[in-house]
Amino acid sequence: GQNIDQPTEMTATEGAIVQINCTYQTSGFNGLFWYQQHAGEAPTFLSYNVLDGLEEKGRFSSFLSRSKGYSYLLLKELQMKDSASYLCAALYSGAGSYQLTFGKGTKLSVIP
């Protein structure tokens, strides 16, 4: 299988910056997604990285290093509403099909 590893929980202060890391197996890898999921709700799409480098989208940025099998999600100017689980998902291809494999998610708690 394709293991996706990310920290289980993180805590950060309102207004601060937090980086959530994700590592994945590189064989068959095609791209890396980040999703946000508030408790009891469905995941919502945040970002998609295919090429190496940093993708910035407002307060959120996502970085990818394909050779290292590594990605991170960077959240700036944290707000209380950013408290949620952040899911890393890697897209793999093989035998003519694609499969999206999710990590277990990182539960981020933003404190005043």
Next chain:
Amino acid sequence: SQTIHQWPATLVQPVGSPLSLECTVEGTSNPNLYWYRQAAGRGLQLLFYSVGIGQISSEVPQNLSASRPQDRQFILSSKKLLLSDSGFYLCAWSPSMWTEAFFGQGTRLTVV
């Protein structure tokens, strides 16, 4: 714009009873459709995906089944529920296998 509808939002069913969860997508044609399950403390697990009417791929052997009777309708079923079937079930769609998925609001199933 595209929307995805999933129902019911919550469901409590006794062990051994049947299950039918329905998901429909509007505003697009020939979407890729997915059923995921999210158990407590675990990541999103892909159960089934479909690239077209009548085409179902199963990722995990279990007592669940899926059907796609129409282009934008995806149904998750079981003849006899087990306690271990409890979880948060999410339907999702994507334009293609290599793009981001958009999730329905989910069904929280409790088997008692």
